[in-house]
Amino acid sequence: MPEAQAPTPRRTNWTNLLFFTLTPLASLVLVPLHIRMNGFSWGLLAFFLACFALSNLSITCGYHRYFAHRSYEVHPFVRWLYIIIGSGAFQGSALAWATDHRRHHREVDTDADPYSINKGFWYAHLGWILLHEDPKHSHLRCPDLEKDRWILWQHKHYPWIATFVGFLLPGLAAWAIGLGFWAGVIFGGALRIVASNHSTFLINSACHYFGRRPYTDSNTARDSFIMAILTFGEGYHNFHHMFQADYRNGVRWYHWDPTKWWIRSLSLVGLASKLKRVSKEDILKAKLQMEEKFLIAKGASSEYVAALKLKVVEAQARARHLREEAKRLKAQMRTSLQGSAAVAKITQLKADYRKATEDFQTAYAAWLAYQRAFQHARIR
Numbered sequence: 435m436p437e438a439q440a441p442t443p444r445r446t447n448w449t450n451l452l453f454f455t456l457t458p459l460a461s462l463v464l465v466p467l468h469i470r471m472n473g474f475s476w477g478l479l480a481f482f483l484a485c486f487a488l489s490n491l492s493i494t495c496g497y498h499r500y501f502a503h504r505s506y507e508v509h510p511f512v513r514w515l516y517i518i519i520g521s522g523a524f525q526g527s528a529l530a531w532a533t534d535h536r537r538h539h540r541e542v543d544t545d546a547d548p549y550s551i552n553k554g555f556w557y558a559h560l561g562w563i564l565l566h567e568d569p570k571h572s573h574l575r576c577p578d579l580e581k582d583r584w585i586l587w588q589h590k591h592y593p594w595i596a597t598f599v600g601f602l603l604p605g606l607a608a609w610a611i612g613l614g615f616w617a618g619v620i621f622g623g624a625l626r627i628v629a630s631n632h633s634t635f636l637i638n639s640a641c642h643y644f645g646r647r648p649y650t651d652s653n654t655a656r657d658s659f660i661m662a663i664l665t666f667g668e669g670y671h672n673f674h675h676m677f678q679a680d681y682r683n684g685v686r687w688y689h690w691d692p693t694k695w696w697i698r699s700l701s702l703v704g705l706a707s708k709l710k711r712v713s714k715e716d717i718l719k720a721k722l723q724m725e726e727k728f729l730i731a732k733g734a735s736s737e738y739v740a741a742l743k744l745k746v747v748e749a750q751a752r753a754r755h756l757r758e759e760a761k762r763l764k765a766q767m768r769t770s771l772q773g774s775a776a777v778a779k780i781t782q783l784k785a786d787y788r789k790a791t792e793d794f795q796t797a798y799a800a801w802l803a804y805q806r807a808f809q810h811a812r813i814r
């Protein structure tokens with residue numbers, strides 16, 4: 435039998451090593467020096483925060499939820515802005531970023547995952563970027579993105595575009611509003627790049643390390659409110675790995691997810707469309723599955739838990755069926771079915787739907803009450 439070949443060790447990427455060492459060092463020296471020489475101003479802080487938000491949103495809304503996941507459609511001008519502003523984040527071209535990210539989802543936690551948490555926290559955070567890619571993964575595999583000429587243009591000229599957008603543009607913008615060119619380069623360039631990069635890198639490291647797993651335990655991704663704050667909403671990472679096509683990561687309206695709010699706002703003004711959402715039923719099904727596992731592990735009777743769960747699922751399915759039936763009939767009424775009989779049927783369906791919703795709420799309340807008895811340990 436032929437001997438298994440040892441994997442070729444990956445070479446250090448000196449350009450990246452230098453960049454990710456020099457930008458924090460430069461920030462550490464130049465930020466206090468600039469403040470000492472020119473003083474602090476709220477305008478400068480606001481400028482930094484604006485650059486930080488723009489840079490991060492172009493990655494989370496653009497690179498991540500649009501280019502990597504295609505979780506919504508966007509106006510060509512916004513797509514172009516994502517490419518241009520995203521370049522300044524110094525996280526590589528959208529094509530390379532999306533290729534790595536799609537592989538991360540496909541191969542999560544395995545050896546082929548480009549930033550597998552199983553290779554260590556620091557490897558997932560930054561270490562993987564400091565090494566050249568394994569040649570066996572170096573060919574590009576995003577045929578849908580490779581059709582876009584702006585994506586190809588950005589990929590081809592990436593270092594120049596990134597330098598212009600990442601350093602020169604903030605310098606020129608700060609100069610134009612009276613803060614000074616170097617203030618722009620230091621605060622809107624170097625410091626913003628460091629903050630922006632580590633905010634994104636936390637998704638690959640901390641979001642696979644800290645928090646809860648309410649939807650799936652088939653991978654290491656976790657949900658954490660603190661991480662959501664630090665990552666512009668990407669911290670609901672367990673939900674995201676379970677339902678990657680959904681444009682939301684924080685699925686409840688109150689979940690901190692500025693990325694989702696930005697996409698929703700774009701859609702309200704007609705600049706985004708076809709926002710993909712997973713159904714409430716599918717989300718609840720995944721959650722119940724995890725909670726069932728937890729209850730059984732805590733010693734609950736599996737038959738009792740299964741029966742309780744079935745009641746919730748069936749009640750929800752009935753409510754959904756009635757809601758869709760009422761919708762269908764209403765649409766039909768507009769075209770053909772008319773008269774008092776149809777109106778009476780719709781009224782009856784609505785009443786049945788209200789009753790089914792109440793049944794669902796009762797069943798779900800019973801499920802939650804049963805869970806409270808086991809609350810001394812949380813799902814991890």
Ligand SMILES: [Zn+2]
Pocket residue numbers: 538637638642655671675
């Ligand atoms: Zn992940």
Ligand SMILES: [Zn+2]
Pocket residue numbers: 498502503535539674678
């Ligand atoms: Zn993703």
